Amino acid sequence: MKISIGNDHAGTGYKQMIQEKLESLGHTVTNYGTNAEDSVDYPDFVHPVAEDVENKKADMGIIICGSGNGANMTANKHQGVRSALCWNTEIAKLAREHNDANILSIPARFVSEEQATDMMETFINTEFEGGRHQRRVDKIPSKKYC
Structure with a gap:
């Protein structure tokens, strides 16, 4: 599976961990996120992920910021993107099963690394x-609304 990933400074550590896990599972990952912890603007790293999903260059996307809200709002501005802000595996599962979500938004400051990894695995599977x-x-x- 092709997965695009993007993050701001709050999600750098989570992104690196998730990217390594995805690649170990055989997925192709395109990294648009910052690799540093210096303050950056999340839309600069989220729009490319959403564009990949929108243009079918990626099967799914994962975006990570402090609360997950800003990244989620940004991604959902793109046609055909259904980004879901998730904070546990049950929400991630329902977002896929019921909403056909194609981008997972992770709130790095509110979930543990283990929770983030579990949500990612649930979401993609x-x-x-x-x-x-x-x-x-x-x-x-x-x-009418777009």
Whole structure:
């Protein structure tokens, strides 16, 4: 699977750990995140991830910032992106099963490294259920509101 990953300064350590884990599982990872802990602006690192997912250059994306909120809001500005801010594996699983989320947003300051890794594994290994959920996902994009 092709996965794009991006982060701000709060997510550097988590990104490195998650990238190593993904690559050890045989996934191809494109890293757009900063590799330093100096303050940066998260949109500079999130937009490229969302563009990869939007343009189907990546199957999924993972974005990481302090609260996960700013990164999530940024990613969801892109057509076809359904980024989910998750703080445990149950939310990550439901985001995939019910919402066909294609980007996982991790709040680095509010989850442990173990939780982040568990959420990532759950997210990439969970399939969308379709069915009644597909009808709802189809209603997300709206020319009226976009």
